[in-house]
Amino acid sequence: MKSIIYLLLLCSLFSCKPEIKDHYIINGTAKGIYNGMRAYLKEPNERGQLINKDTAIVLDEKFSFKGVRNEPTLEYLYIDGHKNYLPLIIENGAIDIAINKDSIETSNVSGTTNNKEYALYSKEQRQLNTRIKTLTNQFKKATIQNATNKSELYKNIIENRKKLSNLNLDFIKNHENSYVSAIILNSIITDKQTSITDLENLFSGLTEAIKNSEYGKYINASILKQKQLRQQQKGIQIGDMAPNFTANTPEGKPLALYDIKGKVTIIDFWASWCGPCRRENPYVVKTYNKFHEKGLEIISVSLDKNGQKDRWIKALQDDNMSWHHVSNLQSWQDPIARSYGVRSIPATFILDASGKVIAKNLRGSALENKIAELIY
Structure with missing residues (x-):
């Protein structure tokens, strides 16, 4: 009592x-x-x-x-x-x-542990951001005045940016049981300075309770989405196997890349509205006519727009493009172009008989010389 x-x-x-x-x-x-x-x-x-x-x-x-x-x-x-x-x-x-x-x-x-940790983290983050902003303004002024200290200012900007990046990574690594770590991890998923491998390792280091929470599941899905997006942006590189794809021909029939592969195959991304593409077409025609019977195949993927199928077909006729053609008529949203990482046209990928990419974006005589090298 x-x-x-x-x-x-x-x-x-x-x-x-x-x-x-x-x-x-x-x-x-x-x-x-x-x-x-x-x-x-x-x-x-x-x-x-x-x-x-x-x-x-x-x-x-x-x-x-x-x-x-x-x-x-x-x-x-x-x-x-x-x-x-x-x-x-x-x-x-x-x-x-x-x-x-x-x-x-x-x-x-x-009051609560997570908020105490988040407050301390946010304070340090604000201080670093303020410092970077101040240094950046000083650097801009020094550049205009051609001051002698501009190199030192730039060096300090880089150092503080590195400290900010390390602040995020170190906090997550040292607070694997903190919900704040999940918040910080989510905030840096789209930062390309952090590799997908680092993101996956940081997520893997969190406790099972956080990883299995609704927010944890959301973060895991976001990392996977970012991984796929970066792969698309990176595109297909020399040495990669060319992904198969299927799209409709001008006649409306589906045609797959692997249905027409030759000894050497060119995937040609272009569009009827693309001036540089149209100027390049005569060189492609010359190359095709010279090497088709020796094993060269070409499949052109048009990025023409929906409702402009007639313009696509007319361009094929006008430019005497007598090889294989497909299009989804989705312009830059074309799923084939996105999977290959195409962000400008014309774009070409040259494949060997196995489907491996052995050259990219060759034009004019360089394209003809490379095909001759591969065919003979």
Whole structure:
């Protein structure tokens, strides 16, 4: 009995609070924010658009939110009349926020472990970004004035960018059980300075609880999507096996690359509206006529647009292109061009009999000489 009385006395003296586990409560102080102003918790939807999750009204420079989250979520606190926002992690527990009305994004957040970690990380990140911005402005000014310190400024910019990159990677590696690590990992997935291998290794290092969470599953899917996107952007390189594809001929019949492969095969990406392509066509015609009977095959993939099939067919006739032709009539959205990483035309891939790419983007006499080398 004496122990209970003693514990109650301690709690009365030091404001003991029961630990909250089944819901969250946000206690906000908003010094200088007028009564009636609204505070919003927002979260991006699948399209990246911010939607309201909850709303609170400021009264006597205070506001509060209460609710339940099955797992931590990164959300954004907005306050009427302020364009900036405060990122914070909503998770079950007591979260305290002291609003800085002049700089919402620097408001103090405390209470839960994830928010303490995120606040420390965000502070260091802001400091590095501010330093980089200041150095960049100084470098621009030094460049205009041709100042002697511009090389040193540029060196400092690179060093601080490296520190920022290392800040992200080191935090994730050293906090494998932190939800903050998942947030940071998600933020760098599209940063091409971080390799796919590094992204996969960082994700693999997280605890099973985080990897198996809904957010963890989302991150894993995002990494896979980024991996596929980078592969498409990289395109097919010399030494790669050319992926098979099928598309419709001008007659509307499906034709596959592997159906027409010869001793040497040229995949030619072009379009009737492409001036450089049309100027290149006479060289391709000459090469085809000279080597077709000796084993050369060509399949041209047109990036003509939907509704312009007639223009495509007319260009074939006008340019005497008597080899194989296919098109999805989807212009730059053509799935074949995207899978091969084609971002400009004309573009050519030369394949050997096995389907391996042995040369790329040869034009004019260089194309003819390469085919002669391979045929004979």
